[in-house]
Amino acid sequence: MATRDLPARVRDRLTAVRRAVLRRRRLLAVLCTVGAVAAGLRATAPPAAPTEQVLVAVRDLPAGAVLDGDDLHTVEVEPDRTPDGVLTDAEDAAGAILAAPLRAGEPVTDVRLVGPDLVDSAPGTIALPVRVSDAAQVGLLEVGDEIDLLATDPESRTTTTVASGVLVLAVPAPDQEAPDAIPGRLVVVGIPVATVADVTGAAVTSFLTYAWTSR
Incomplete structure (x- = not known):
């Protein structure tokens, strides 16, 4: 009996599926259209811009x-x-x-960044780290300041200008681990090659300070 009813049940199931498809044919048509449009857009869309x-x-x-x-x-x-x-x-x-x-x-x-590339903003100069004797003075400087570097001889008590119109390239943070024997604070400046010897020599024998350049 079950074997004889199998074809009938299959026909009934197919009939139910066909009716369900017919009832939803509009929705299926819309879905197929949307899918086709999306596929077409993906095919014709320009490639992603390089990054x-x-x-x-x-x-x-x-x-x-x-x-x-x-x-x-x-x-x-x-x-x-x-x-x-x-x-x-x-x-x-x-x-x-x-x-x-x-x-x-x-x-x-x-x-x-602190380094030789800093002088790209100041053609004709080189980057030189110098230690200003008064650390508090360095705290007043900002990148881009133009200053004159002054050297005071502790013995003769005379002050001379060792470099004029020096451009401040970087003001590194204080080195908290520096030994107490090294006073002052470093600042990176851009100076002409011709004045390097004068500035480095004064940094060893004199107290280096600065004055803002008059404009």
């Missing part, structure tokens, strides 16, 4: 900050929006010292 990875600051960072992995992250940008000298590898920036403040989301470039 490059660059390092940007996670948060605002002050001048003199020593960079580590928590300070930076990688973002994708269009090639024509990538600044020159931008860093792309966090390992290249790890341990570097910021020469100037960096805003959150701002790319990290070579001229923002």
Whole structure:
């Protein structure tokens, strides 16, 4: 009996499926149309624009900050929006010292780090770290200041100008681990090659201070 009823049950099931399809034919037609349109759009859509990875600051960072992995992250940008000298590898920036403040989301470039690339912003000069005798004086400086470097001889008590119109390139944070025998504080300046010997010699024999350049 069950065997004789099997064809009838199959016919009934097929009839039910056909009726369900007919009842929903409009919905199925719409779905098929949407699928076809989506496939066509994917086929004709232009390829994704190329991007490059660059390092940007996670948060605002002050001048003199020593960079580590928590300070930076990688973002994708269009090639024509990538600044020159931008860093792309966090390992290249790890341990570097910021020469100037960096805003959150701002790319990290070579001229923002303490090093020889700083002089790119001051053609005709070289970057030279000098130790100003009064650390508090250095705290008044900002990147971009123009100063005259003054040397005071402790024996003759005379002061001379050893370099004029010096550009402040970086103001590193104080080294808390520096021995007490080394007073003052370092500042990185851009000076002409011809004045390097005078400045470095004065830094050893005299007290170095500065005066802002008159404009």
